[in-house]
Amino acid sequence: MLLTVSDVSKSYRKGQPVLHNIDVTVGAEEIVGLVGESGSGKSTLARLIMQLEPTESGCIVFDGLPITKRSKKEFYKKCQIIFQNASSALNPSWTVREILMEPLRSQKMDREQHIQKMLGNVGLSKQHLNQRPSELSGGERQRVNLLRSILVNPKLLICDEIVSDLDRLIQREIVDLLLELNRTTGMAILFISHDLQIVEYLCNRIYVMKNGEIIDESSKIENEFEFSSSYSKKLFGK
Numbered sequence: 001m002l003l004t005v006s007d008v009s010k011s012y013r014k015g016q017p018v019l020h021n022i023d024v025t026v027g028a029e030e031i032v033g034l035v036g037e038s039g040s041g042k043s044t045l046a047r048l049i050m051q052l053e054p055t056e057s058g059c060i061v062f063d064g065l066p067i068t069k070r071s072k073k074e075f076y077k078k079c080q081i082i083f084q085n086a087s088s089a090l091n092p093s094w095t096v097r098e099i100l101m102e103p104l105r106s107q108k109m110d111r112e113q114h115i116q117k118m119l120g121n122v123g124l125s126k127q128h129l130n131q132r133p134s135e136l137s138g139g140e141r142q143r144v145n146l147l148r149s150i151l152v153n154p155k156l157l158i159c160d161e162i163v164s165d166l167d168r169l170i171q172r173e174i175v176d177l178l179l180e181l182n183r184t185t186g187m188a189i190l191f192i193s194h195d196l197q198i199v200e201y202l203c204n205r206i207y208v209m210k211n212g213e214i215i216d217e218s219s220k221i222e223n224e225f226e227f228s229s230s231y232s233k234k235l236f237g238k
């Protein structure tokens with residue numbers, strides 16, 4: 001497994017756990033969905049995987065090594081996250097070129113050439129490089145965010161509600177881009193979303209969270225997901 005979350009719990013206040021004994025895996029090249037109502041703990045889990053907060057108990061292993069044993073710099077080359085709000089993630093005073101150069105600053109390569117080569121993969125063009133985030137549409141901003149994350153060629157991309165602010169057509173374009181990236185580079189994806197239709201379309205496997213627990217898991221078989229709990233069945237209209 002590329003990512004194994006074992007028996008992970010987390011509380012912000014004593015005696016009020018927001019995550020209880022979470023077990024989640026993401027295989028290499030897999031696209032896994034994480035759904036659940038607001039406040040169920042999805043983003044908290046993503047933050048723990050990214051080491052933005054410490055876990056209280058349990059273990060998270062990435063690519064064969066507990067994440068706490070990895071240097072963050074090396075870990076962030078292999079595991080990236082994108083959040084919902086593309087605008088706040090992008091420095092407003094930088095051009096798209098400057099934003100995209102930044103994650104590559106320590107790499108010995110022709111950065112401009114690498115960026116130009118990758119632009120087309122996310123549906124952007126050279127003209128966008130001189131623009132600032134405020135001059136882009138919401139969909140273009142999320143494409144810049146996506147490109148910034150994949151420039152380092154991560155093995156896992158965590159997407160936390162990345163299409164929620166976009167209209168249906170643009171959502172579909174971004175999701176198709178993710179599918180294409182997964183197909184061409186093998187990058188695994190953990191896709192957190194409220195949008196069950198998109199999750200069913202994109203993912204090979206889905207976890208359902210409720211009140212800080214994983215209550216169901218289902219793999220796509222013949223393009224269909226089957227859930228065992230009545231909560232998930234109702235949620236997905238099965």
Ligand SMILES: Nc1ncnc2c1ncn2[C@@H]1O[C@H](COP(=O)(O)OP(=O)(O)OP(=O)(O)O)[C@@H](O)[C@H]1O
Pocket residue numbers: 012018036037038039040041042043044045
């Ligand atoms: N820094 C924090 N301090 C205290 N409580 C927090 C903190 N972050 C999250 N929580 C609480 O943890 C619970 C889970 O929040 P989380 O954001 O992980 O849920 P979510 O499933 O991602 O929700 P949404 O879909 O609305 O983003 C919520 O009850 C939230 O209020």
